[in-house]
Amino acid sequence: MPSKRFSRRQFSSIAGWSALGMPVLSAGSSLADLGKETGLPNRRAFSGFPTGFLWGTATSAYQIEGAINEDGRGPSIWDRFAHTRGTISDHSNADTATDHYYRYREDVQLMKALGAKAYRFSIAWPRVFPEGVGTPNPKGLDFYNRLLDELSANGIEPFATLYHWDLPQALQDRFGGWTSRDTSKAFADYAAHVAKHLSDRVKHFFTINECSRHVPLGHGNGADAPGLKLSHSGLHQVRHNLALGHGLAVQAIRAHGRAGTRVGPAENAVSCIPAIETPENIRAAEIAMRELNAGYLTVMLEGKYTDAFLTQAGNDAPKYPAEDLRIISSPIDFIGLNVYTPDHYVVAADNERGFTLAPFPASFPHMNATWLRPGPEAMYWVPRHVAKLWNVKSIYITENGTSGSDQPAADGTVYDVDRIMYLRNYLTQLQRATSEGVPVLGYFLWSLMDNFEWSDGYEQRFGLYRVDFDTKRRTPKLSASFYRETIARNAVA
Numbered sequence: 001m002p003s004k005r006f007s008r009r010q011f012s013s014i015a016g017w018s019a020l021g022m023p024v025l026s027a028g029s030s031l032a033d034l035g036k037e038t039g040l041p042n043r044r045a046f047s048g049f050p051t052g053f054l055w056g057t058a059t060s061a062y063q064i065e066g067a068i069n070e071d072g073r074g075p076s077i078w079d080r081f082a083h084t085r086g087t088i089s090d091h092s093n094a095d096t097a098t099d100h101y102y103r104y105r106e107d108v109q110l111m112k113a114l115g116a117k118a119y120r121f122s123i124a125w126p127r128v129f130p131e132g133v134g135t136p137n138p139k140g141l142d143f144y145n146r147l148l149d150e151l152s153a154n155g156i157e158p159f160a161t162l163y164h165w166d167l168p169q170a171l172q173d174r175f176g177g178w179t180s181r182d183t184s185k186a187f188a189d190y191a192a193h194v195a196k197h198l199s200d201r202v203k204h205f206f207t208i209n210e211c212s213r214h215v216p217l218g219h220g221n222g223a224d225a226p227g228l229k230l231s232h233s234g235l236h237q238v239r240h241n242l243a244l245g246h247g248l249a250v251q252a253i254r255a256h257g258r259a260g261t262r263v264g265p266a267e268n269a270v271s272c273i274p275a276i277e278t279p280e281n282i283r284a285a286e287i288a289m290r291e292l293n294a295g296y297l298t299v300m301l302e303g304k305y306t307d308a309f310l311t312q313a314g315n316d317a318p319k320y321p322a323e324d325l326r327i328i329s330s331p332i333d334f335i336g337l338n339v340y341t342p343d344h345y346v347v348a349a350d351n352e353r354g355f356t357l358a359p360f361p362a363s364f365p366h367m368n369a370t371w372l373r374p375g376p377e378a379m380y381w382v383p384r385h386v387a388k389l390w391n392v393k394s395i396y397i398t399e400n401g402t403s404g405s406d407q408p409a410a411d412g413t414v415y416d417v418d419r420i421m422y423l424r425n426y427l428t429q430l431q432r433a434t435s436e437g438v439p440v441l442g443y444f445l446w447s448l449m450d451n452f453e454w455s456d457g458y459e460q461r462f463g464l465y466r467v468d469f470d471t472k473r474r475t476p477k478l479s480a481s482f483y484r485e486t487i488a489r490n491a492v493a
């Protein structure tokens with residue numbers, strides 16, 4: 001499909017908005033106008049997001065780019081993993097994925113059609129350093145240069161993630177990947193190179209996406225690349241080396257990026273929600289949040305492992321020189337939080353830890369992906385806990401969204417009202433947070449379009465745009481209209 005702009009009218013009809021007979025509001029119109037247009041009394045006061053709140057969408061390189069052998073890209077651990085029998089549920093791989101490498105211009109128009117002003121994407125390390133270290137491949141960065149120019153021409157601000165799990169296979173073969181601190185050092189060199197070349201246009205970098213998934217799934221149960229099943233001590237060391245890689249990359253970006261370049265992690269923090277919002281449960285949830293993230297956000301922000309964490313790790317605790325903790329806790333400019341689901345509902349308890357984690361009843365609902373239990377209040381509590389526990393002044397929601405079955409109806413439209421229900425509830429909770437002063441500056445919806453969902457292959461669709469994986473054609477789902485209206489009103493539509 002050629003690169004194409006969507007007019008408001010086309011967009012509305014594509015997404016079935018006018019078919020529903022709903023009023024189409026012009027950008028900047030408010031709920032008061034909605035009252036006028038529908039004749040309904042508008043009882044709700046306008047409840048918007050702060051001025052300047054940044055609305056965006058998110059993707060990652062391996063999940064969308066394809067073109068795995070183009071322009072000198074080296075293999076990544078995900079290429080190797082996806083081509084290993086029995087790893088991906090639908091036996092697929094991301095060799096072509098959504099073909100974004102060749103369709104990025106069209107994809108920037110998809111963002112523009114939403115009215116999004118920011119885009120979080122990731123840079124493929126094996127495009128930039130095909131061997132992980134050594135001689136950079138200039139054609140690798142050329143692709144991101146073209147993407148950045150296209151974003152800039154369309155008024156969309158880039159937020160770049162340096163590592164979204166696609167480690168160069170050469171580093172896995174040579175050093176054992178993240179089992180070795182040589183990989184942490186290689187990551188810093190790669191970060192320095194990217195900062196040097198892209199920080200004229202990229203003002204915000206995320207270091208590593210979701211250490212908290214990459215460690216246990218990639219290195220514990222082997223469900224993600226590189227498919228390792230390490231012992232407890234091996235896992236602790238991988239986790240420590242990733243945290244070290246984060247800290248070294250923060251320092252590299254400071255040293256090699258232009259003045260004013262901002263950097264932080266993008267973490268899927270273990271989310272701890274007070275089961276009932278009493279002061280006791282809230283306090284217990286804060287304690288749980290700090291302890292259950294001890295190997296991730298807590299060590300990055302406090303520069304030490306908590307006593308409980310070390311006691312529990314015992315002889316399996318990571319081994320490292322003392323100065324690592326200083327590196328890991330290098331000052332950052334913001335925290336990126338991926339928020340999908342409540343990991344734990346917490347009840348205050350008179351025990352040593354001060355909390356009990358409520359077991360999930362079998363009847364707790366889930367979205368299309370069974371791991372994705374809807375709990376919109378996570379979108380309030382996670383940033384609130386992070387702001388309060390560590391006095392964090394700037395937070396971005398770096399991912400939030402859901403998969404759905406997303407089958408087109410007879411008229412061709414995907415009426416993904418389950419996704420809209422999910423988003424509306426999460427965004428209402430986010431608005432609760434910002435209205436109370438929790439410093440969330442922006443929100444990146446996962447995902448712009450359907451893509452390669454790791455070991456679920458193409459069976460879990462998270463996009464606002466449906467992708468036909470045979471033709472690569474993109475079509476807006478109804479949720480694209482929902483998000484567009486939310487952005488236009490700067491309030492939950």
Ligand code: PNW
Nearest residue numbers: 060209210213268340341371399446453
């Ligand atoms: C994130 N969980 O993964 C990743 O950053 C994305 O690449 C991915 O496509 C997206 O979320 C949707 O899955 C997660 O079990 C996977 O809580 C699983 C969980 C969280 C995040």
